[in-house]
Amino acid sequence: MQRRQFLKTAGLGAAGVAAAPFVSTASANETYTWDMVTSWPKNFPALGTGANDFARRVEQLSNGRMRIRVHGAGELVPALEVFDAVAAGTAEMGHSASYYWRGKVAASQFFTAVPFGMTTTEMNAWLYHGGGQELWDEIYANHNLKPFAVGNTGTQMAGWFKKEINSLEDMQGLKLRLPGLAGEAMNGIGVSTVNMAGSEIFTSLQTGALDAADWVGPYNDLAFGLHQVADYYYTSVWNEPTAVLEGTVNLDAWNALPEDLQDVIREAARASNLAMISEFAYRNAQALETLVEEHGVQLRTFPEDVMAALYESSKQAIQRQVESDEESRRVYESYSAFQEVVRPFSDVGEYAYLKSRDNVGA
């Protein structure tokens, strides 16, 4: 609310910010039609449909004053060019994941997921109440973007492997699709990682260009048919204990919006975030059952030595990141300080409950 208070006090907008009064009269009948480019196939379960749901919310909440046309990956721009397209104004909005932009903005990775880091609830607490959003805003403003959390996959699985992993040795030399800091951590234990658009994973596993691949979780993995090209599903959660889906708005387009439509986007994003978290919890559960019962998928977890090595390697990957990039240092400082505060209550609350529910046989 600080900007609004400033506007009330000063009667003037900050540089580059259109100063719309709270009840806008001048622009009340102006309509906006925006394009949103995404990193997902059109209507892809939960990710693509989540982008559609966000657009529907914006249209409803604005009472038809704002319309967002959602485009699948490749329709206007390729899956992994969303950041550049929105920054340049090719489209006013994007829906993607921030860790895809690590090559341009190293610190962006901390706004999606940190290996062995915060859970979905902890992450949202940081973004909404712990200063995370403000840091994200500040860093993305340098790239002419305004970011929002517009969905979250919840916990992600470790992924699909063509052969069984019985020791750290078995990981050596594997070619794995895995983005972000977790990819770095895998590199550190001898795995060769690459990022690619989700739609390329199936063929890459099939042709042997990949030995293993992380995509999302049961619901999205089933949708791409990954169980048809790899026998073992490693469910170990380590790489993405949460995964924020990122909405980006071109900053010039954002600044030109009346304030009430900025509110519409902000709150539609927040509502879409919870809607997607809830949807994934349900659809992943259904899909996991389908994978096991109907497709005979073998569930596996990494051996303890692999998990321990991944933890050490994750810490080193984060450390290297933080030492080599000032923005990353600032973001991780905020992230880790918040994690230290928030986690004791997760342990005494959610984690203790899950243990109790298990112990009593509920």
Add this chain to the structure above:
Amino acid sequence: MQRRQFLKTAGLGAAGVAAAPFVSTASANETYTWDMVTSWPKNFPALGTGANDFARRVEQLSNGRMRIRVHGAGELVPALEVFDAVAAGTAEMGHSASYYWRGKVAASQFFTAVPFGMTTTEMNAWLYHGGGQELWDEIYANHNLKPFAVGNTGTQMAGWFKKEINSLEDMQGLKLRLPGLAGEAMNGIGVSTVNMAGSEIFTSLQTGALDAADWVGPYNDLAFGLHQVADYYYTSVWNEPTAVLEGTVNLDAWNALPEDLQDVIREAARASNLAMISEFAYRNAQALETLVEEHGVQLRTFPEDVMAALYESSKQAIQRQVESDEESRRVYESYSAFQEVVRPFSDVGEYAYLKSRDNVGA
């Protein structure tokens, strides 16, 4: 979306529903000022301020067309008369918790929390994607109300006890403040339970009218100063693994709203739900530290025999409820079927992750 599709097809609203076209022109300039009565002291941390935040979102998203005046408990009606006041139209809206109305609508309890039942994410998945909201709508419509989840406390602690609990025997004859099905479960193991407004708990513990009390969690318990009148804080989560805060709208007022303002209320509720979940995760963590570090509070967990007895007693309390009330049977059937589907993914995802994070020493 079914109602909207119906409107588009038939060009007429269902009985009692105002048929507002998608882009409303007739009522675009009509403004609404509503009263919202709550079960919390005005501006009470997270609960009262959460109601304020919801009202602010509605005002922003409606661009000033709708204003909601939030009233603390006792200002217009007492804390535990919110349901009746909104049903009767004394106020257009309420903010409370559905299990307070067990004496009027037994099935309402399942929409707040079930002992040893679903977590916050599982519960939201049921409400938004598993048919929970539709059942809640149907049952509350009989009482002239339209309900929404408008916040959630997350995991609640077992509460404050004046003496230490070392066995099931120590629970016998205690007088405990605890609402809902969990209160019933406590009765089943020899504890005498009562419900009362949160604001009465401190004095009741101080005077000895109560031996123990559950309120919410560290943030809210600290706000009432409960650590000053009971020495032991039992953190065991069993009674409320989640606790949905309920927004109610008088059904006549709801039906008279244009559809875009109905959308505003629905999505402001969803956004407020996530905002409050996130806020509690952070503020509870801070308050827990304050209670322990600054006030020397002794944290305790119930012995295993108490937890086992509470689990058995909870099952019996639910069983009695389901057998004696047809609405409760229908709601619990939906709830428990959903829990059976959704939980295996929680176990392989969130729970497995929390164990892994613990095991590797993160």
